[in-house]
Amino acid sequence: AAGVIQSPRHLIKEKRETATLKCYPIPRHDTVYWYQQGPGQDPQFLISFYEKMQSDKGSIPDRFSAQQFSDYHSELNMSSLELGDSALYFCASSQAVGIASGNTIYFGEGSWLTVV
């Protein structure tokens, strides 16, 4: 079965550079979520999109932006990178209808960002 695809899997950037992460949700999933997980920390919600519109916003820095495109894939853009941005970035997808009744969120394998 198709899963959530993230690219790149690993990325090394220097401070103040820009990075873009891509996420391809499971087919027919209309909601995409982005999470950030620092070393030894729990996943922190950044932002989510439903039907190409931002649906919720978490602890996403102003230096970061994201969007969902017409084909439902999403991109997370990170600018003016800082050392503290080094983390594993997860994308997840789900079908919004029925989320309250428990539609599962499926996670990608994550993109490792290292800022040096």
Place this chain on the structure above:
Amino acid sequence: SQQGEEDPQALSIQEGENATMNCSYKTSINNLQWYRQNSGRGLVHLILIRSNEREKHSGRLRVTLDTSKKSSSLLITASRAADTASYFCATVVDNTGGFKTIFGAGTRLFVKA
């Protein structure tokens, strides 16, 4: 403290023993889900329990939910070395215009062979 606090933070047991992990939360929830994460990998959904359910089983997993105490527990019976991973609870709560999933800090489980 934040939604989805878990204890213990780390647990080390022998293969064959049972492992119990607890999760507490603060706000009303729609449902609570447990996820597993192997080091540096994505989170894998294990089991979901709805707010009107009290107990649920899936294989060697047993989840309980006590909405009056705002807590849940995950029991893994007859643990195996392959169960070594971090386990997270996630609560799905109503949010203006939608729903939000909030993860707890996780319990690091180490099963010794």
